[in-house]
Amino acid sequence: MMLEQTTRLQTTIDCTAFTTRAINQQLKDLASSGVKQVDLLNPAGRHNLAVGVQKPIQIRFQGPVGYYCGGLGNGVQIEIEGSCGWSVGENLVAGTITIRGNASANAGASAHGGRICVLGNAGSRAGISLKGATLIVAGNVGHSSAFMMQQGRLIICGDAGANLGDSLYDGEIFVGGSIASLGADARYEPMTDRDWQVLATELQPLGLSPQSSPFKKIVCAQELYHFKARDFTRWKDVY
Amino acid sequence: MCGIAGILYRHPEQYQRLGKDLLSLIQPLETRGPDSCGVALYSSQGVPSHLKLLLHDDGNVQWHEVRRWLSQEVSIARSQVTTDMLQLILNLKDQPGLDLNRLCQQLETLFPTVHWASLGQALEIYKHVGSVAALGGKYELAHFVGSHGIGHTRMATESVVNTDHCHPFTASPDLAIVHNGQISNYYKLRYQLEQMGAVFRTHNDSEVIAHYIHYHRQSGQPLEAALDQLLQDIDGTYTILVATADQLALVRDQYAAKPAVIYESKEMVVIVSEYRAFLTLPDFDPTATVREPDAVEVNVWSVSPEMNQQHSAGSPPLTSLHR
Structure with a gap:
């Protein structure tokens, strides 16, 4: 099939006129045809927008979106000018999602790769079951964040709610503000020069300075990797 | 959900x-x-002594029978049938101590298909x-x-x-x-x-x-x-x-x-x-x-x-x- 010789590099879709399925199909078709940038108007808090886009394209939402925005994306660059609902970037494989607002619960759930930046606050269970992606929250996160995190990096510039890092397996968590409580099998680890460099690399592009907060590092204590009868009460009280 | x-x-x-x-x-x-x-x-908007009672029926109850029974128990200021509902306004001015829970229970026993949807001023x-x-x-x-x-x-x-x-x-x-x-x-x-x-x-x-x-x-x-x-x-x-x-x-x-x-x-x-x-x-x-x-x-x-x-x-x- 011959591609059109004059591929438009930028286009706009008004979500009002289409079903979510039609919008996502258009985004996939535009990415395949080499369009670089799409602006989506009136997303109106709809769920499942820009889910499953597998080719590089820049997608900009001009307003708040609903649940699962950008989920399963591979190589997409998504910007949301507003807040988002539950599970933004769930199962993200690669690419970036930037939310210029707040994120509801489960931000970055199970994300395997890529980077999700919440410039406001995130709700409970941020980075739940994170599998390798980087999740950055400029504000606070709710309770049970990084629950069962397996790999990757969670950077919280503000405060963290109760049970941070409960039952985590691996990966690293940085918190600039206060921590209500750590979950089972999470422990503090001294910050190294390399950690401060990592924070600088991740935060400076967002206009945030790591030096302005007393960042703490949390990793897995690895004490619950194997069941031991003497740890029974700790297992019983997990979550 | x-x-x-x-x-x-x-x-x-x-x-x-x-x-x-x-x-x-x-x-x-x-x-x-x-x-x-x-x-x-x-x-x-109601009068203090007036109480709204809304009854619903999924069967084929005769609303006039329900209303007749109710009127023996309590003063009815107004009533209206809307499809499967009977909307009543009870006047409790002369019966301030009336046990409304008991009234509703009796009503549901006598008319088993009727269900009281709501009660209140x-x-x-x-x-x-x-x-x-x-x-x-x-x-x-x-x-x-x-x-x-x-x-x-x-x-x-x-x-x-x-x-x-x-x-x-x-x-x-x-x-x-x-x-x-x-x-x-x-x-x-x-x-x-x-x-x-x-x-x-x-x-x-x-x-x-x-x-x-x-x-x-x-x-x-x-x-x-x-x-x-x-x-x-x-x-x-x-x-x-x-x-x-x-x-x-x-x-x-x-x-x-x-x-x-x-x-x-x-x-x-x-x-x-x-x-x-x-x-x-x-x-x-x-x-x-x-x-x-x-x-x-x-x-x-x-x-x-x-x-x-x-x-x-x-x-x-x-x-x-x-x-």
Whole structure:
């Protein structure tokens, strides 16, 4: 099939006129045809927008979106000018999602790769079951964040709610503000020069300075990797 | 999954919008709960001694027989039949001590297909199996004038789909609740409340919440104390909206497992399961406060604006049902 010789590099879709399925199909078709940038108007808090886009394209939402925005994306660059609902970037494989607002619960759930930046606050269970992606929250996160995190990096510039890092397996968590409580099998680890460099690399592009907060590092204590009868009460009280 | 919504106006000049706004708010939430829906609406135009009683029937009851029996027990100021409902205004001026719970129980025993939907000076509950649009049309709710209300769209997970099992639920005059979630210690709570005299009318786990709140308020607790206690006693996942004659309240379980978003502007307070429902409000202001309540957060708003309260639970248990 011959591609059109004059591929438009930028286009706009008004979500009002289409079903979510039609919008996502258009985004996939535009990415395949080499369009670089799409602006989506009136997303109106709809769920499942820009889910499953597998080719590089820049997608900009001009307003708040609903649940699962950008989920399963591979190589997409998504910007949301507003807040988002539950599970933004769930199962993200690669690419970036930037939310210029707040994120509801489960931000970055199970994300395997890529980077999700919440410039406001995130709700409970941020980075739940994170599998390798980087999740950055400029504000606070709710309770049970990084629950069962397996790999990757969670950077919280503000405060963290109760049970941070409960039952985590691996990966690293940085918190600039206060921590209500750590979950089972999470422990503090001294910050190294390399950690401060990592924070600088991740935060400076967002206009945030790591030096302005007393960042703490949390990793897995690895004490619950194997069941031991003497740890029974700790297992019983997990979550 | 279910959808819930609540609205409370800060100024009386907004009251004429209630029916239309509440129906608009739950309409997009039909995707969360497509089988049935319902609303509890509060209008405070009544005479103090007048009480509104709404009866619903899924069978073929002869309403004139119901009315005749009722008129022997209580003075009826007005009555009207709307499709499957009988709406009555009872005049309690000469019978101030009348036991209304007993009256409703007797009525349901004599007419087993009849179910009392609501009772109260301000409260009216309308619910059915079907769409929001059909509910609004059937009972002409778009023109309902009132100060506040709550609504629900249901996807049944625990009990049968019929009108009686739809939300909102009530357990006493002017009390209504809607619930998104599941109550995991339902049977235990039900047993305990029945020991205290509660009469359950459905097998829906959400009904226990209405009886629980009624029990605690009856013992003299303010609504916020009852809701703090609820967080200790009710297990499961829940976002619950509670309405009384002059209050609207929100409570969320310790895992914040079910969604809720709060919108507070100069004109109104609105709570919905999903943000997109706000966009149905004709004067939605995106710069107003929009936030999510935290786990174990209790919010109570009053019809008179200076009485607004918000606090986190954590106060010690008061009188309690023993778990």
